[in-house]
Amino acid sequence: MFTIYNCIANEHDLRLVVLAALVCALASFAAINFLNHVRKTTGYMRDVWLCVAAIASGFGIWATHFIAMLAYSPGIPSGYNIILTILSLLAAIMLTGVGLSIASGNRVPAGRWVGGATVGGGIAAMHYTGMAAFEIAGRIQWDPVLVVVSIVLGAAIGATALPAGLRDGSMKWKAIGAVLLTLAICSHHFTAMGAVSIIPDPTVVVSQMALPAGWLALGVALASLTILFLACAGLALDIRERHRAELEVDRMRGLADASAEGLLVCYGDKIVSINSSLTELTGYVPDDVIGKSLAICLPEESVRRRLIANPRERIEAELRDVNGQFISAEFILRSIDFAGQPHHAIAVRDLRDRKKAEEHIHFLAHHDALTGLPNRNSFNARLDQEIEVHQASGRSFAVFCLDLDRFKEVNDLFGHAAGDALLKRVAKCVTSVLDRNQMMARLGGDEFAIIATNLSNPSVAGRIAENVIEALRIENESSTTASFVSTSIGVAIFPNDALDGRGLLTHADTALYRAKTDGRGVYRFFEAAMGIEVRDRRMLEHDLRSAISRREFDLAYQPQVRLDTREIASFEVLLRWRHPQRGQVPPSVFIPVAEESGTIQQIGEWVLRRACEEASGWTNPLGIAVNVSPMQLHNPQFTQLVHEILVQTGLAPGRLELEITETALIRDFNRALATLRQLKALGVRIAMDDFGTGYSSLSNLRAFPFDKIKIDGSFIKAVDANEQAATIVRAVLGIGRGLKLPVLAEGVETLAELGFLDSELCDQIQGYVVGKPADIAGFRYLTHATESVRDLEFPLPHTGAGVALKVIRR
Secondary structure (H helix, E strand, C coil): CHHHHHHHHHHECHHHHHHHHHHHHHHHHHHHHHHHHHHHCCCHHHHHHHHHHHHHHHHHHHHHHHHHHHHECCCCCEEECHHHHHHHHHHHHHHHHHHHHHHHCCCCCCHHHHHHHHHHHHHHHHHHHHHHCEEECEEEEECHHHHHHHHHHHHHHHHHHHHHHCCCCCHHHHHHHHHHHHHHHHHHHHHHHHCEEEEECCCCCCCCCCECHHHHHHHHHHHHHHHHHHHHHHHHHHHHHHHHHHHHHHHHHHHHHCCCCEEEEEECCEEEEECHHHHHHHCCCHHHHCCCEHHHCCCCHHHHHHHHHCCCCCEEEEEECCCCCEEEEEEEEEEEEECCEEEEEEEEEECHHHHHHHHHHHHHHHECCCCCCECHHHHHHHHHHHHHHHHHHCCEEEEEEEEECCHHHHHHHHCHHHHHHHHHHHHHHHHCCCCCCEEEEEEECCEEEEEEEEECCHHHHHHHHHHHHHHHHHHHHCCCCHHHCCEEEEEEEECCCCCCHHHHHHHHHHHHHHHHHCCCCCEEECCCCHHHHHHHHHHHHHHHHCCCCCCCEEEEEEEEEECCCCEEEEEEEEEEEEECCCEEECHHHHHHHHHHHCCHHHHHHHHHHHHHHHHHCCCCCCEEEEECCHHHHCCCCHHHHHHHHHHHHCCCHHHEEEEEEHHHHHCCHHHHHHHHHHHHHHCCEEEEEEECCCCCCHHHHHHCCCCEEEECHHHHCCCCCCHHHHHHHHHHHHHHHHHCCCEEECCCCCHHHHHHHHHCCCCEECCCCCCCCECHHHHHHHHCCCHHHCCCCECCCCCCCCCCEEECCC
8 A cells, every 4th residue: 555655756746637527427427427327228229329438438548548648757868659548548448348238238137237347457557568568678577466456456447447337327326336436447547557567678679669658648638638528418418418319209298198188190090190188088998099080089070070160160979988978068170280191180289077067057057056946037937937826726735844943043153154054954954855856045144935836725834844853853962063953944835925026035034033033943934914923023123223322221230238247349231222103112022133133242342342331431330230142151252251341441340240041051061151251251140041941950069150140030030938939039049059159040039039038138139129220320329429429328319118228339
């Protein structure tokens, strides 16, 4: 190793050594690149590129040797034998070519390794032949060990260079292969030069025909670089041409494939070519149809004649596929020059998607997109048709109007996706119980209508309505949203109730409103007296929507009193509506209308905001209790709304008490529980209102975070004389004490009732006996009480009997 290092460092011009290494690297990379290109070509071009690769690599090895020899300075006269120099070049080219051929083929086992070793042998042959051409005034002695080492190094490293360079064609492995080949050449050369010892001998004379080393080496280097440059340029040109050719082929193929849905070329009546798009469309491969009659794809002779007679005209016809099935298609014929002869090119466009789209558009024009039921237009057309038929026959038919009970709550609570699913389920359920001559349509939203023809008597219409309601009841039993799937039905009979379609629908709709008023989930036949009632209800709903903007609402306040201390604890806020024409409208009348129409959300927010604004201005911080409807409680933004109102009004959360009925809890237990917990986290108090009425469950008292129980006034009335009522009240009071929840009795109107509740240790009362609902201004002496009068006993207004009370200061 030291001998080789000493040879390079002390006996060579390092600048020329670097130049030799650069030339060697360039030649190695070109050879590896050419060899990869050889593997991708076939035919005579493969041999051409193999020769170019052999020449480039042979000249590179040769140039590396002689540039390195130029860097070698023995210090005595020298020259090169022209014949042996040329033989060394030929040996490098031929043996390298053999190695590259073996490596690029598949005929020799482990061909890449064998080919690489052969290239290493070519390096050795070229080097020692070149050294034989080296004439010097002296004698050359060789170290046999280093000679063997040089040959082994060249063969071993060369054997690894070609497998690496040909691994996957990537630039990374090409570079690795080029580096290894460069290392094989350089390691062999300098190891072999380390084996040389020159002994000067004046008796040995350099031949007169020998070329000076400098001129020969310089010429060889220039020639080699020129060849390598041309080889690289040729490779780049070839690659560009191939890329251009591939792009052109792809472009032509793409144009053919993009010609409508398919393209076939005919000579006379014979098919000579089809494109891939037509193959995909029909299933025919070129071998199936080429040379056969056009009738195999286009069986109608009249269509074929029309195509030929009318070029460029779009013709719709049936295209037959490989399975004998027919495809709706559009054909366009054009005359072209193909292979020097006139041919017909027929473009084929698949019309199946267009036909489906047209059918879908026609379906949507007459049907509801969500449920697939006939829409209002189809229903009206069928209704007019049935009127004409039944007028002629003298028979009757029925029109049913249906809508889903509390459908708006489904959308509000579960989202519109759940509402859509419910509509589809109802449509499927109802149509399953209808006969073929009975038509169900969706008129819009949750409104449906049914036409039942050829009725023998009105009772048949009643049975149809019962079947629909029963079908939905059964559907409820298997539904996760059973409580929301019910319908009310209104029925109108032709010709008894109306003689035209508009009148029948109007009267059926009127009967539907009566069904909803009578408790939902029922059906009603139209009666003449219904019209006035329905119109009145609709006017009430209309006026209710604008009551807030017209400032027709007022708030009344009723005191809530602690029995043990006779102190005013808080006020319940009650809503009053002063209608400009109707006067005072009772809450029992307009609240159900507000809940049904959805305006309860807006009204409830107004009540809550006004009550908090009013209470925030009291000097005496009494509490306020506000009723919350089920729709408000299940609104996802309700907690945020309460928080915003408290922040904006400045009312302390602990002064606000929200009264919730149990009906609001059972509709969606989890949502209600989550909302109440969020409200409790704000510091707001929660009271269970009307306990004991409707749906009551003791488990709700344990599950929900209530702060108070309110006994409904129906149990308090005559509680002192009615033993059953007294037993119920005692039970509720016992439950309250057991759960450590205060109990408030509503509707206390007599001193006897008050005395009973006092004796049973009821916590709080509310009713006429202590104060009627009134404008808050009438209670100013309570809301703005001063410290000096807080213990003053006095009768509240409207008490009559003068119950002694005092103001509680918190």
